[in-house]
Amino acid sequence: MNEAEFLAKWQSEEAIYRAWGSFVQEEIERTLQSTSPSVDLQSFLKIPPQPRLKAVDSLIGKAFHRGKPYQDPYADIEDKVGLRFIVLLTADILKLKDVIEASDRWSWSLDKDFEADRDSRPMEFAYQSKHYVLKAASDTQTAGLVVPKGTPCEIQLRTLLQHAHSELTHDNIYKRDPGTEITKKIERTVAKSMALIEAVDDFFAQVLDELEKSSEAERNALTDLSQLYVQHVGRTAHVDKSNAIVLHAFRDQLGNTFRPRLEALLAGKPFIAERIRDRFESQYTFRQAWILLAYLVVSEIPNVTAERWPLTVQEIEPVFTDMGKTIT
Amino acid sequence: MELVNLQLSRVVIHEVFQRADDKTKIPPVYGDSVENLDLEAMDALRNRVVAAMSSPARCIQMTIEKTQAGSMCSFAAALVDADEALYIQQSRGVADLLADAQKFRNLPGGILVVFVGTAGVPARRLMGVIKAEVHNGFTREQQQQGGLALKFLKNLLLTAQTKLYKIGLFVESDPAAAGGLPAGWDAYIYDETLTLANRYGAAQYFYEGFLGCQFPQSSARQTKQFHDLTKSFIRSMNIPEEERAVLHNALVTYLKADQTPTVSVADFGQSYFAEGEIRDAYGTHMTAADFPNTAVNKDLADVNASLRLRKLTFRNQIKVTGPAEGFEDLMKIDIIDGVPHGPNGPPRWTMLTVKADIANQE
Numbered sequence: 001m002n003e004a005e006f007l008a009k010w011q012s013e014e015a016i017y018r019a020w021g022s023f024v025q026e027e028i029e030r031t032l033q034s035t036s037p038s039v040d041l042q043s044f045l046k047i048p049p050q051p052r053l054k055a056v057d058s059l060i061g062k063a064f065h066r067g068k069p070y071q072d073p074y075a076d077i078e079d080k081v082g083l084r085f086i087v088l089l090t091a092d093i094l095k096l097k098d099v100i101e102a103s104d105r106w107s108w109s110l111d112k113d114f115e116a117d118r119d120s121r122p123m124e125f126a127y128q129s130k131h132y133v134l135k136a137a138s139d140t141q142t143a144g145l146v147v148p149k150g151t152p153c154e155i156q157l158r159t160l161l162q163h164a165h166s167e168l169t170h171d172n173i174y175k176r177d178p179g180t181e182i183t184k185k186i187e188r189t190v191a192k193s194m195a196l197i198e199a200v201d202d203f204f205a206q207v208l209d210e211l212e213k214s215s216e217a218e219r220n221a222l223t224d225l226s227q228l229y230v231q232h233v234g235r236t237a238h239v240d241k242s243n244a245i246v247l248h249a250f251r252d253q254l255g256n257t258f259r260p261r262l263e264a265l266l267a268g269k270p271f272i273a274e275r276i277r278d279r280f281e282s283q284y285t286f287r288q289a290w291i292l293l294a295y296l297v298v299s300e301i302p303n304v305t306a307e308r309w310p311l312t313v314q315e316i317e318p319v320f321t322d323m324g325k326t327i328t
Numbered sequence: 329m330e331l332v333n334l335q336l337s338r339v340v341i342h343e344v345f346q347r348a349d350d351k352t353k354i355p356p357v358y359g360d361s362v363e364n365l366d367l368e369a370m371d372a373l374r375n376r377v378v379a380a381m382s383s384p385a386r387c388i389q390m391t392i393e394k395t396q397a398g399s400m401c402s403f404a405a406a407l408v409d410a411d412e413a414l415y416i417q418q419s420r421g422v423a424d425l426l427a428d429a430q431k432f433r434n435l436p437g438g439i440l441v442v443f444v445g446t447a448g449v450p451a452r453r454l455m456g457v458i459k460a461e462v463h464n465g466f467t468r469e470q471q472q473q474g475g476l477a478l479k480f481l482k483n484l485l486l487t488a489q490t491k492l493y494k495i496g497l498f499v500e501s502d503p504a505a506a507g508g509l510p511a512g513w514d515a516y517i518y519d520e521t522l523t524l525a526n527r528y529g530a531a532q533y534f535y536e537g538f539l540g541c542q543f544p545q546s547s548a549r550q551t552k553q554f555h556d557l558t559k560s561f562i563r564s565m566n567i568p569e570e571e572r573a574v575l576h577n578a579l580v581t582y583l584k585a586d587q588t589p590t591v592s593v594a595d596f597g598q599s600y601f602a603e604g605e606i607r608d609a610y611g612t613h614m615t616a617a618d619f620p621n622t623a624v625n626k627d628l629a630d631v632n633a634s635l636r637l638r639k640l641t642f643r644n645q646i647k648v649t650g651p652a653e654g655f656e657d658l659m660k661i662d663i664i665d666g667v668p669h670g671p672n673g674p675p676r677w678t679m680l681t682v683k684a685d686i687a688n689q690e
């Protein structure tokens with residue numbers, strides 16, 4: 001295959017590669033969402049992923065002019081379309097890894113080319129990004145096209161910090177001049193920054209871990225609230241940000257006794273679930289899981305509730321009224 | 329009182345008028361249909377009633393005195409059973425009753441809201457009346473050419489301005505009670521304008537003439553109970569002795585000097601305990617001892633003796649007594665560090681400053 005044939009083939013298949021890239025992206029996002037419903041994709045993916053086709057010049061250069069020992073350059077170049085997923089923590093990368101490796105829509109391998117390339121790019125010495133090549137497991141219909149079995153797509157998984165580091169040390173920015181004093185100094189500094197990135201990633205993970213632990217009671221309570229809401233009200237409660245605010249304000253009321261207390265209240269005063277059901281359609285507050293907590297604290301500690309209530313008085317007043325109390 | 333899960337099933341309004349110049353009665357204007365309120369309006373009306381009845385100092389349980397035909401209690405028992413047509417018809421009698429009770433020219437007219445419904449778990453039937461005085465206020469109005477303008481409203485009623493309504497409520501607390509009325513029924517009033525001074529005067533037409541109720545005979549006993557229970561709560565609190573002394577003095581002031589016509593747990597809590605936690609703990613303490621969560625008519629007959637003297641007893645047999653009223657003005661109490669005599673640091677001593685000369689010694 002000469003350059004002209006290569007180019008002609010690429011131009012005829014470009015749209016298929018683009019479609020395959022989009023398919024892979026949607027499949028990964030969809031699976032991630034269904035396996036981890038608590039993940040908010042928009043904040044989980046720090047830079048919105050976008051399938052990127054390799055530029056023609058770059059393709060030709062890689063195929064014919066970099067002295068790579070390709071048997072069949074067109075087939076052997078596996079990053080003709082690529083996707084990059086950038087997340088906050090290395091733990092997040094593991095989530096993506098699980099999703100990618102579990103799918104039956106493609107076969108996966110770690111990018112040999114990348115491994116090899118890395119040897120030729122010593123500047124990225126501690127570069128930890130994970131590169132996959134996904135090949136369509138069968139002919140795949142998408143966006144009105146058929147993506148033939150075996151069509152590759154390269155996936156890069158990086159943390160934000162790795163991404164920053166990688167951008168800095170990218171060939172385009174940094175022109176090497178091996179052996180000079182200045183290069184050694186720069187390499188040393190880049191090495192230090194990579195070490196720092198690893199340390200920071202550890203610290204980030206530690207912070208999140210401690211945050212998780214400290215909010216464990218709140219998260220458990222939210223699960224209890226959601227379950228009891230479905231059970232008693234017969235609808236699915238909404239769980240927006242106001243829930244975290246309300247739960248946080250009354251976190252000393254949560255813990256082991258929380259669920260039994262709430263169950264006793266709802267069993268003893270069945271009208272509570274009825275009043276919530278009445279207002280489900282018309283009032284935002286009564287669709288939130290925290291409304292059950294509101295009934296509990298108004299019934300047990302009305303004065304403390306009035307003092308600590310983190311949202312507006314209008315939102316808690318109907319609960320006081322239902323419980324025969326007044327906000328003082 | 330706690331009107332848990334108050335539901336209003338029928339609401340009718342009538343209008344009663346101030347007496348004419350010659351004190352003759354002007355006949356009421358009767359409503360001829362039940363109100364059909366949407367969820368939001370109904371929630372607001374429920375909120376008015378609940379807010380009033382859970383008012384810390386002005387909602388009082390009463391004793392039902394009049395039960396003959398044509399009395400409020402008999403109306404209550406009939407109205408909770410009536411169908412809609414009969415309800416509208418019979419509730420007129422309630423308006424007539426109020427018009428008759430307002431014997432004086434100085435009593436304003438107003439809208440009389442007559443409702444029946446349920447409250448509590450298990451649900452108990454109830455009948456209530458609200459006398460709402462009409463007042464004025466403003467609303468905003470969108471102009472045709474855009475922009476806003478104030479519009480004056482002369483006929484406002486049942487706004488959150490609580491001084492302008494009074495409520496009487498009859499609750500069927502025991503549907504299975506044997507015997508004639510008032511067996512099985514409890515009555516409550518809410519009147520924001522009630523004071524120590526007018527409770528046997530100006531306010532009387534409403535609770536006695538109209539509702540047929542009296543302040544309970546048990547008021548003196550309950551006031552005493554309030555005093556004793558509150559005192560034991562103050563004793564049990566984990567606070568410095570100076571603060572405890574202040575609270576004991578406050579209890580005396582609340583009972584003797586305060587012009588509120590009632591004593592109530594919520595009112596005392598709000599006035600003297602700064603933290604919600606303590607108010608809630610105080611509420612739990614009083615409820616556990618079966619003290620009512622309504623206000624209790626303040627009657628000092630039984631408690632006067634206990635209020636006469638404040639006594640301080642020290643761990644070394646020293647006793648100090650003095651008049652309870654104004655105790656804090658007669659003597660100052662400070663906790664100080666004593667002289668240490670051991671490894672445990674200084675003992676706590678008390679410094680008393682008596683603001684007077686010694687008159688006599690034995």
